[in-house]
Amino acid sequence: MLERGELAAVSDGAAERHDLKSQWERVKTRLKAELGDATYASWFQNVDMIGVGDGKVVLAVPTRFIRSWLAAHQTDRLVALWQAEDPSVQKVDILVRDQVRAEAAGAASASVSVMASTPRAAAASPRPSAAPISSVMANAPRPGSGYASGPIGEGVSADDLGAPLDPRFTFENFVVGKSNELAHAAARRVAETRDVVFNPLFLYGGVGLGKTHLMHAIAWEIRRQHPERKVLYLSAEKFMYQFIRALRFKDTMAFKQQFRTVDVLMVDDVQFISGKESTQEEFFHTFNALIDHNRQVIISADRSPSDLEGIEERIRSRLGWGLVADIHPTDYELRLGILQAKADDIMSTGGTINIPPAVLEFLAHRIVSNVRELEGALKRVVAYASLVGRPISLDMAQDVLRDLLRSNERKVTIEEIQRRVAEYYNIRLGDMLSARRARAVARPRQIAMYLSKQLTTRSLPEIGRKFGGRDHTTVIHAVRKIDSLCKEDAGLEEDVDLLRRMLEGGPAEL
Ligand code: ADP
Numbered sequence: 001m002l003e004r005g006e007l008a009a010v011s012d013g014a015a016e017r018h019d020l021k022s023q024w025e026r027v028k029t030r031l032k033a034e035l036g037d038a039t040y041a042s043w044f045q046n047v048d049m050i051g052v053g054d055g056k057v058v059l060a061v062p063t064r065f066i067r068s069w070l071a072a073h074q075t076d077r078l079v080a081l082w083q084a085e086d087p088s089v090q091k092v093d094i095l096v097r098d099q100v101r102a103e104a105a106g107a108a109s110a111s112v113s114v115m116a117s118t119p120r121a122a123a124a125s126p127r128p129s130a131a132p133i134s135s136v137m138a139n140a141p142r143p144g145s146g147y148a149s150g151p152i153g154e155g156v157s158a159d160d161l162g163a164p165l166d167p168r169f170t171f172e173n174f175v176v177g178k179s180n181e182l183a184h185a186a187a188r189r190v191a192e193t194r195d196v197v198f199n200p201l202f203l204y205g206g207v208g209l210g211k212t213h214l215m216h217a218i219a220w221e222i223r224r225q226h227p228e229r230k231v232l233y234l235s236a237e238k239f240m241y242q243f244i245r246a247l248r249f250k251d252t253m254a255f256k257q258q259f260r261t262v263d264v265l266m267v268d269d270v271q272f273i274s275g276k277e278s279t280q281e282e283f284f285h286t287f288n289a290l291i292d293h294n295r296q297v298i299i300s301a302d303r304s305p306s307d308l309e310g311i312e313e314r315i316r317s318r319l320g321w322g323l324v325a326d327i328h329p330t331d332y333e334l335r336l337g338i339l340q341a342k343a344d345d346i347m348s349t350g351g352t353i354n355i356p357p358a359v360l361e362f363l364a365h366r367i368v369s370n371v372r373e374l375e376g377a378l379k380r381v382v383a384y385a386s387l388v389g390r391p392i393s394l395d396m397a398q399d400v401l402r403d404l405l406r407s408n409e410r411k412v413t414i415e416e417i418q419r420r421v422a423e424y425y426n427i428r429l430g431d432m433l434s435a436r437r438a439r440a441v442a443r444p445r446q447i448a449m450y451l452s453k454q455l456t457t458r459s460l461p462e463i464g465r466k467f468g469g470r471d472h473t474t475v476i477h478a479v480r481k482i483d484s485l486c487k488e489d490a491g492l493e494e495d496v497d498l499l500r501r502m503l504e505g506g507p508a509e510l
C-alpha cells in the first residue's frame with residue numbers, strides 16, 4: 001500500500017521515510033484493532049499516507065465517498081493516534097487520488113474513473129486502470145453500434161456480427177473481491193498480453209455476477225492497448241441467429257470466414273446453445289479453428305463446462321482445457337465496495353444527492369442475490385429520493401425496497417437459531433436438545449423454539465423433532481409462553497428482538 005512512500009525512501013530522507021512508514025503502520029494496526037477487520041477493510045484498506053508536515057498528516061483515499069466518511073467519522077481518532085506517534089500533528093488532510101488524476105486527465109472522464117479504485121479494485125489493478133476512460137472511448141465505435149475491431153471479412157459489417165459494448169463495463173468500473181479475483185485476474189491477463197496464455201478462458205458464475213461486464217472490459221482494454229487486434233464479442237444466442245441466417249441465405253462459407261479471421265473471439269452465455277445441435281456443431285468448428293490458429297477464445301456460461309447439460313461431451317471437455325475461472329456469489333465486503341463505487345459515481349454527477357454510509361451498509365447486508373439487484377436497489381432509492389425531494393435515509397430505503405428485501409430474505413435454519421440463542425445466553429448448544437429443565441437452559445430453549453416458529457416455515461412437529469425429539473405440544477407451549485412473557489418483560493422482549501434481527505441480518509458480521 002505504501003509503494004510510493006517506499007520508492008521515495010530510496011531517493012531522499014530514507015531514515016525519516018522509514019520512520020513515517022512505521023508510524024503509519026502502527027496507526028493502522030490500532031485502527032484495525034479498534035474497528036474490527038471488516039470495517040477496517042471497507043474504509044482503510046486502500047488509504048495511503050502521503051506525508052506529514054506543518055502539523056498535518058496528508059492521506060490519499062480512492063474515492064470521495066470514502067473521504068466524506070473518514071472526514072465525518074474518523075478524523076478525531078486519526079489525529080489522536082498520530083499524536084501518540086508525533087505530538088506535532090494537529091490535523092488530518094484527506095485527498096482523493098482520483099480527483100487529482102481526473103483533473104489531469106480532463107473533467108469529462110472524472111465521473112467514470114472515480115469508480116476505478118474502490119479499495120480492492122485499486123489494490124489489484126494498480127496503474128493501468130488509471131488511464132482515463134475517454135481514451136478508450138476515443139477510438140471506440142459510436143455508442144450503440146455493433147462492435148468488432150477492424151475489418152472482419154467481406155460482406156458482413158461489424159453491426160451484423162458483433163454485439164454492442166456497454167461503455168460502463170470496463171475494468172475501471174469493476175470492483176474486485178475474493179469471489180471474483182481469479183476471473184478478474186485472468187481477464188486482465190488476457191486483455192493485456194498478446195500471447196495466448198490459456199485457451200480458452202472459460203468464465204462461469206451465477207446470473208448478475210459480472211461475466212458480461214468482464215468480457216466487455218476485455219474488449220475495451222484490448223481496443224485501448226492493441227487497437228490493431230480484431231476482437232469480436234457476441235452472445236451465444238446471436239451466434240446461433242447469425243448461423244441460422246447464413247444457412248438460410250446459403251452463405252455459410254462467408255459466415256465461417258468472418259469468425260475465423262478474428263484475433264479474439266468472445267462468446268457470452270454459451271449455455272444457450274445446449275440442446276441446439278447444429279449450432280453446437282458449427283460453434284465447435286469455429287472454436288477449434290481459432291484455437292488451432294492460436295487465437296484467443298473467451299467463453300462465459302452460467303455453470304462449469306462439465307455441468308453444461310445438453311452440450312456434447314467432446315465440446316464440454318474441450319471447453320475446459322484452458323483456464324476455467326468461476327465467479328462466486330459476492331460477500332458483504334465486495335457488495336459494500338461495489339455500492340461505494342456506485343454511490344460515489346452518483347454523488348459526483350448527481351449534484352446534491354447524499355447517500356449515507358449506513359444506507360449502503362444496510363443494502364450490502366440485505367441484498368445478497370446478485371450485483372444487478374444490488375445496483376438496481378441503489379438506483380431505486382436514489383431515483384425515489386430525487387423524485388420526492390427527500391434526503392435518503394434508512395427508513396426510506398426500507399420503505400422503497402420492501403419487495404426486494406423480502407425476496408432477499410435469508411432462509412434461517414433451526415440449527416442457526418439454536419446456535420445463536422445458545423451463544424447469546426452462554427449455554428451449550430447441546431442444551432438446546434437436552435432434557436434439562438433448569439430455567440437457565442429451559443428459557444433460552446423456548447426462545448429458540450419461538451424464533452424457529454417465527455423465522456422458518458417448519459411445522460410444529462418438525463420443530464419439536466429438531467429440539468431433541470420433543471412433542472409438538474411442547475413447541476406450542478413455548479411459543480405461547482414467550483409471547484406472553486414478552487408482553488410483561490421489556491428486557492426479554494428486547495433480547496428476542498435483537499436475536500431476531502441478528503438472525504435475519506446474516507451470519508458472521510454482527
Ligand atoms: P452476468 O453477465 O454475470 O449475468 P453482468 O456482467 O451483466 O452479470 O453484471 C450485472 C451488473 O452488475 C452489471 O451492471 C455489472 O456492471 C454489475 N457488476 C457485476 N459485478 C460487478 C463488480 N465486481 N463491480 C462492479 N459492477 C459489477
Ligand code: MG
Binds near residue numbers: 268
Ligand atoms: Mg451476462
